[in-house]
Amino acid sequence: MLLDFHATFNLHRDVMPWILAQGAPVSENTERSSRTLRIVNVEQDGSVLYTWKGTGGFTSIGSYDPHFVQNKLLYSFDQDLYIISCSVNCEKTLLALSYCRSPGENKFEPIWPVSRYLALLIEIQPINNVRVLKVVDSSMKVQFLYPTEEMCRFPESHLLVVSEERYIEQYHICVATEEEGKVVIKNSGQLPKDRITEDFVWAQWDASEQRLFYIVPKRSSCVLHCVQFYPEDHYKNVFEVPLEIILSDQVISFVNLGIDVLEERGRSKVKSPNLQVFTNNMGGLCLIYVQPSQVAHEVNYMVVFLHKGCSKTFKVQTAMEHSTPLKNASFINLDSYIVVYLPDQFLHLINTRHPDLMCYHLFLAGDDARIPGMCCDCPLQSVLKSCVLEYCTGILYSVRINQSQLVKLLSLTRLDADKLAILHCVLLNLNYQPHLETQLIEWICENLSTCQSFDPIQEFITASLYRKFSSEAVYLDKLLPYTSVPLWNEDIDGVSCTTDITDMPVVKVGILKGFWEKFHSELEYMKVAQLRFRYANYIHRRDWCKLINEVDTKEKRNGVYQRSVLENVKKVLLNMETWSSDQRTVPLYQEEEYQHKELMGLMVIKLKDHLSQYLHIGKSKIDKIVLDYVSRQLDIVCLILEVVWRKFNMESCVFNFSGRGSSTEYFAFHVMCRISEAASKMCMPLPPGFHTLQLVLGVRCLPLGNFLHCIDSGVLHLTENFVVKLLKELDDDGHNEKIKYSIIIRLPEAIIEKVHHLWDHAISNKVIGMKYVKQQLCNLKKKEFTRQPVLNRSPLYMNFLPLNYLIMMLSEVEETALNPFEDDNIDATFLEEIALKQTAIALRLQRR
Structure with missing residues (x-):
């Protein structure tokens, strides 16, 4: 199972035993309570509000605290009511709710009052006073604001009332604490309120960050608005953006504002639009919308990447029988991914950070897409980040990507697009899991020749560095490379996708912080994206050789520049984790490999100059980022070699010229050659001792002609340590003399002047x-x-x-x-x- 669902709350497991322990008759109370027990809201702190109906027509509201794992009765009515929505403030002193009386359950009042929907405000610490907020003809939703910081606990609470009459209001409630901890409402008469908006057709509450999204129809399109609520008793309209979608105004749709079962309320059975907004920690903001399809058993859904100024429309042909209706699709927010799940059909992981190439989106169908144990008839509601609610069963799940399953799936898939998508998905979510990182490296080393469209070593190094450093500073993720694949033309089997340009949001707030600062940086980047100022880490071999020649000649003439390069090299090597570890098994030694030493220092200078142009942070901070980046790059290469050495129990004795190489040594040599090739294309230095070890393995594993051909073609690079080792350890028999002579005549002048005295020839x-x-x-x-x-x-x-x-x-x-x-x-x-x-x-x- 690709996604792990962990039940953090279950009504029948965590609440039902507590209800039965209240002392009511067991037989009758069990049936009625079990049938009417349902969740009505999930607050920002994870508290679950639920309601049930007991014997005698009582309607009760309770709260489950996940931190203390205990239930609490908040309020009980002595009549049969249908609770539409309810919310409790963060101090747990005030309860707001909206309700209507159900004609099907109340047989004693056949004649209904004119206004049957009520919104109440109740003092619950202790239960003292009930105030009527509204008595109207349309349904209402209520939601208390929770401060995102440790402030504004008292003396004021703020309550949103969202009405189906297409307006949203905010009430300000002043409270006071009296003797014995009694909390009472200070406002006498009407509570002060603000009108947030009106004429909307869709609204979504984001409990995690205290944001309200709503859509207002405008001519032939719609406009998405966002309101951010702050602890300092104010709110701001952050942005608005037009959308190329049309929503029917026949029904008002709510997301995360309590349960909205139209059939139970006896209202119109017009299907609500399946639309939701998601955000991620890197400043991404996406809107996903399941469009009505004109083709039977075809699912169309559009994802608008508001932070990228583009949208993608996916069309998926399902494998349903013509007589079987399609179920509703569910959305799950996993921060960097949005999951689109259609039971028994497909599971689509959409990459919200890098949506441009199709190979970053993982699409699974058939058995790979099944989620066992889930109710197929009830769509999931994403209430908090990585948290979904199954209303029909009353179970709250925490959801995460199963990394172990992803790695296993990587070994089974055959398409390059799936391999690349899985590789990115694993690396993006891989935190402090060395065993999975080891499995991933083993798969990469064993499948170097099976990936035709991309180099897995390049992708592993680039994506690993991006994951580690992209959050080090605002805007840094725009400057560092995240992939080595510039273009991708292959499609996902069974899925067609079209990409369109959309309008960019208009930000209306001057001072931005938190998520909105990152979101604004995304928008600013997209405005100048044509400059393409990401650091280039992919060049051709011809350009690589040209760069090496420039380092060998022109740059060396500048003494100041040369001293700067050497100082950078010293800092990088001291910062490497590999050299400070006592558990190294690969025989790498810090030695003078002049070309890669120069390239290492040159890379530090070039990357530092690049980041300094765009990052408005201190010089010392940039220096540290660059130093860590280059050091980590070398550590990743060492890590790949460590995995190979430990997997095959290769000892350091292979670091000599006696005997012929085994199959495992040839495998290690092949991996090192592919690393060297990837490094040359990425203009990336290799750790000290790498080329010497590669040459020793080459002598052990290859015939002399093939070995010399690898040197002449640039696959192997001769080093001084290797030549010294060769001249000292090999005697002068016929074969060895031929090897020595073939190596000597290929040496650069800088090396040959240092080693010629070691061989009397x-x-x-x-x-x-x-x-x-x-x-x-x-x-x-x-x-x-x-x-x-x-x-x-x-x-x-x-x-x-x-x-x-x-x-x-x-x-x-x-x-x-x-x-x-x-x-x-x-x-x-x-x-x-x-x-x-x-x-x-x-x-x-x-x-x-």
């Missing part, structure tokens, strides 16, 4: 001679000298004029030098012998 003598000539010619001043016959000729003397001229010139330099044998104890005669021998080897007249 003709190739080393050649290097010594070249170094000697270069140094002498650089020190040679322009002067005239007389050609003199060279008396001591070597036995290999050949009459070759260029060589003779060079030897004569070097001999004269030696004669004037204070110590002619200070450079590796060679002289012109030795150099002549080396040159003649190398020439004979080049002409294949002599073997090496």
Whole structure:
């Protein structure tokens, strides 16, 4: 099961035994109470308000406190009433409710009064006074405001009254505390009130953040408004935005404002629109609406991403029999995802942070989409974030994504779109679960060749870094990359999707904080999104090589720049978690790999410059973000290697040249090659010691020709530590001498000058001679000298004029030098012998 449903509250489990313990006759009370027991509201603090009808026509209202796990009777009427809505203030001293009398249950009053809907305000600490707020002909909803901060507890409470006569009012109730803790209402006469709005057709209460959304019809479309209530006894109209939807004005629809069963009230049976608004912690705000479909057994639902200025309309063909009617779709808010669930048909996880590419939305059908134990005939109502209510059963569920099930599903799916969607879903919700992270890395390493449309290593590194750092500062999530997939053209099987541009909300509030600050940053980003100022972490190999060459030449000439680069490298390595851990099994050592050391420092400078352009925070904060980002990038690579080493119990003994590599070592070498390839495309440095370990595994696992081809093609990068290890540990038999020679001739000049003395071979003598000539010619001043016959000729003397001229010139330099044998104890005669021998080897007249 992809979603975990945990029953945090169950009417029949948590309330029914308490009702039966009140002392009423068991047989009769059990049947009636069980039949009439139902939930009417869930408050911001998780308190559940419920009502039931006992013997003698009594109607009671109770409250369940989830923190203390106890029930409390709030109020009881001595008559048979149908409670429409009720709410209790945060101090639990006032109860507001609206009700009507049910003609079907009250046989003693066949003639109804003109106005049968009432809204009451009751003092419940202790039960003292009942005040009538309204007596009207239309149904009403009541909801107390809860302060989002620890303030305004007393002396005032605020109550919303939402009427089907299409207006919303806010009442201000002053209370006073008398002796013995008695709380009474101070207002005498009419309570002061504000008119919030009127002429709306749909309203939704967001209990978590104390927000009210409502829709007002306007000509051929609708306008969505939002009102934010604050603890300081005021409210603000935050934004409004036109919607390309049309809602019927025949019925007023409410969301999260109490139960709304039209059939029980004897009202019109016009179906209410299935529409709801959701927010997430990153400033995302979405509206989802199930549209009426003209095609039988086709479900159409539109998701308007208000923070992105776009909408997506999904059309899903169901597998229902033609005679079976479709059930209502349910929505679940999981912060970064909105779940659209149609029982026995499909389950769709819609990514609200990154909705642009279809591969980020996970669509499941058939058995994968089933949620066992749920009532298929009753839609779920998302009352709080990650919390849904099943009205027909009276069960409140907390919902979360089952990460273990996602990882298992990852191993079963075959489509790249599903793999990428699952990968993002796991990483986005993966917090402090190292065992699942290990399973995910194992799957990535085993499926590197099965993903044709994306590189799983790149996606794992990029998405992991985005999850960790996107919330470090406001606007940072717009500047860091979240994927390595720039485009996606594949569709989801069984689902068609169209994307449209929508109007951006008009924010009416000047000073923003909390969620609205993040929401405003999303809107501002979308206004300048054409600039595309995300940090680029994906380049081609040609550009990578060009960057390396620039680092090797031009940038090194600037001493200040070079010192800055080296200082950044030192900070990054000290900040890595890998080097501070005593449980490392991978034989990585901090060594000098000059190219990646330079690239590491260069990346710190480039990323710091990039963030400084757009983040308006302190320099020290930016420096810390950049340092942590680059360090974590290297730690992720080390983590992948650690998982491979531990899975196959690979010991550090593989870090030598004795013996041939096993199948597990070849697997590790393959993974390292794919990591190196991903890093080159992402312009990303690798941790110190990575290339040396990769080269050692390459020597153990590959034939010499393949190994040299990997070096020539840039797959493997020669390092000084590897060459030193190779020259010291391998003896000079025929095969090993061939390996050494093949490596030496491929070394960059910077390395070969440091290691040539470790191998007593003709190739080393050649290097010594070249170094000697270069140094002498650089020190040679322009002067005239007389050609003199060279008396001591070597036995290999050949009459070759260029060589003779060079030897004569070097001999004269030696004669004037204070110590002619200070450079590796060679002289012109030795150099002549080396040159003649190398020439004979080049002409294949002599073997090496």
